[in-house]
Amino acid sequence: TIAGYAGTGKTTIVENMINYAQTKGLNVKVLAPTNAAARVLERKFKAAGLNVEAMTIHKAIYGQPNKFGKFSLRGESLNGLVIIDEFSMVGKKMYKDLLIAGKEAQEKAGFVYIGDPFQLKPVKQEEVGLLERPTTLLTEVKRTDRESEILKLATAMRYLREMIIL
Secondary structure, X not given: OEEEOOOOOHHHHHHHHHHHHHHOOOOEEEEEXXXXXXXXXXXXXXXXXXXXXXXXXXXXXXXXXXXXXXOOOOOOOOXXXXXXXXXXXXXXXXXXXXXXHOHHHHXXXXXXXXXXXXXXOOOOOOEOOHHHOOOEEEOOOOOOOOOOHHHHHHHHHHHHHHHHHO
């Protein structure tokens, strides 16, 4: 689990992971909770010279809805390295389904969960909480001017939130 604030290098780390995994012959899937997030990732990866498809979690593990509009789990549909971005938006039910669909992936390469613990939480589901206890926490913002008023405000809000929760 890699957690980090906006601009701390999460996407750059993912690009390097994809490149390495592909040089080792691993199948790589990049998943995101929303189509918009998947398209943004795909554009970034293409600009970095990577050939990897990003898709929604629903498309990867549920497929198309049945004639009643209900989704059902495809079974074991994930293998290789599975990277899930914007993980803060993934609820417990979807997480459980990811683990079922990715049993083979867990045995061969595994899951990498990426996200910002200060971002949106899952809608109508209990949050998983992995980003609150990440393996790696990126805190130094690289993409924004350190003197930016927005960065200062966002940082102050994160520290305030942490103090309130503790």
